[in-house]
Amino acid sequence: MRKKIILSALLLLAGCTSTKVTLLPDATGHVGRVIVKNNDNQPVTLDNSGQTLVDGLLGEHEGQLSPADARQQRPALFKAEPAPLASETVWFPNDSVEPLSTTSNLIRRVRKDCLQRKPCQITIIGHTDGIGNNQYNMQLSLRRAQVIHDMLLHGGFPQSAMDIRYHGPFDPLIKTPSGRSQPKNRRVEIMVH
Known part of the structure; x- marks a missing residue:
């Protein structure tokens, strides 16, 4: 019984995972463009700073942030960014x-x-x-x-x-x-x- 509960919990957690793609500006504030595929295998273009695509059980959600807001709301992402050449x-x-x-x-x-x-x-x-x-x-x-x-x-x-x-x-x-x-x-x- 215990193994069934653990397996059920793992399957539930696996179903809750999602992929999140957020387009961030570079150090100068320049924003590029990225094309990703959604759950229906259709291309979605992200070309605005802070634009986010989340695929998961709840479907797609898009949002947009200014470069300053993106840095303020996602400091860990910017901190992980490698130093420029x-x-x-x-x-x-x-x-x-x-x-x-x-x-x-x-x-x-x-x-x-x-x-x-x-x-x-x-x-x-x-x-x-x-x-x-x-x-x-x-x-x-x-x-x-x-x-x-x-x-x-x-x-x-x-x-x-x-x-x-x-x-x-x-x-x-x-x-x-x-x-x-x-x-x-x-x-x-x-x-x-």
């Missing part, structure tokens, strides 16, 4: 793997960014400008990224938290005609997420 940029002279300026504060800044993100992942992306051939530039961008990686590694960041990528001249910050020098394209980006 942080980035640092290190510039390089033409055909060099030595940074243009001192990087003494770089480790401190990246560490500060990591403390705000748990777990912390670091993506290091090397770039070049369009001077020279593409194969050489790909290798140069890898070597630049490796220099910054090694600097962070020696600064105490774990290898497992870092990912190296390199784009050579193929992801310029400033687009230029092929073969043109552009100092702003000779860089390593450090993305902390």
